[in-house]
Amino acid sequence: AQSVAQPEDQVNVAEGNPLTVKCTYSVSGNPYLFWYVQYPNRGLQFLLKYITGDNLVKGSYGFEAEFNKSQTSFHLKKPSALVSDSALYFCAVRDPSGGSYIPTFGRGTSLIVHP
Amino acid sequence: NAGVTQTPKFRILKIGQSMTLQCTQDMNHNYMYWYRQDPGMGLKLIYYSVGAGITDKGEVPNGYNVSRSTTEDFPLRLELAAPSQTSVYFCASSSETGGATEAFFGQGTRLTVV
Numbered sequence: 001a002q003s004v005a006q007p008e009d010q011v012n013v014a015e016g017n018p019l020t021v022k023c024t025y026s027v028s029g030n031p032y033l034f035w036y037v038q039y040p041n042r043g044l045q046f047l048l049k050y051i052t053g054d055n056l057v058k059g060s061y062g063f064e065a066e067f068n069k070s071q072t073s074f075h076l077k078k079p080s081a082l083v084s085d086s087a088l089y090f091c092a093v094r095d096p097s098g099g100s101y102i103p104t105f106g107r108g109t110s111l112i113v114h115p
Numbered sequence: 116n117a118g119v120t121q122t123p124k125f126r127i128l129k130i131g132q133s134m135t136l137q138c139t140q141d142m143n144h145n146y147m148y149w150y151r152q153d154p155g156m157g158l159k160l161i162y163y164s165v166g167a168g169i170t171d172k173g174e175v176p177n178g179y180n181v182s183r184s185t186t187e188d189f190p191l192r193l194e195l196a197a198p199s200q201t202s203v204y205f206c207a208s209s210s211e212t213g214g215a216t217e218a219f220f221g222q223g224t225r226l227t228v229v
Binding site: 009032034036041042043044045046049051090092094096101102103105106107108 | 219
């Protein structure tokens with residue numbers, strides 16, 4: 001079975017500071033990992049994904065994420081936060097070795113960037 | 116450039132009423148999903164479909180039904196609405212190539228059952 005955990009319900013950061021939103025996963029095989037962002041009253045939007053290759057993946061709006069197999073983590077990062085980054089962030093995982101391509105989502109982390 | 120379109124955006128139902136949430140996508144995606152989002156609970160999968168004519172239950176299917184007669188459309192039917200079905204519903208689609216593709220989401224339907 002596949003699962004994903006986002007240990008923080010909320011992350012607060014000052015504008016201009018680096019931000020990290022944490023995600024850990026559990027799968028039986030090699031994971032496919034995704035980050036999505038949700039702005040108020042909107043659907044989820046894709047940010048970035050890790051499928052294979054370089055452990056550091058870059059995505060939209062200056063976000064990046066680092067895949068760490070030994071720690072089973074896929075933390076979302078940004079070097080300098082903007083107030084406009086304030087939103088709900090979801091991590092998702094797929095385990096293709098199980099034969100199902102249905103993603104499992106985390107509970108979401110609310111990112112609040114203070115001016 | 117429509118992507119995934121959901122209707123309606125908002126709806127208030129009385130207990131016991133029924134309704135259909137519409138979802139259509141114009142990207143020729145084979146996979147389609149219905150999720151519900153409750154505060155602090157993330158996304159829960161209700162039903163999904165891997166292609167026209169094929170549907171399967173997700174994590175929380177009770178009280179819902181789906182059909183997939185075409186590639187484009189994946190309506191979600193609520194029979195005998197209950198207050199526990201008050202939620203925000205999201206439809207999503209993806210083009211599966213071994214699970215490596217991201218999902219595209221509609222803007223959601225906010226449903227209140229009173």
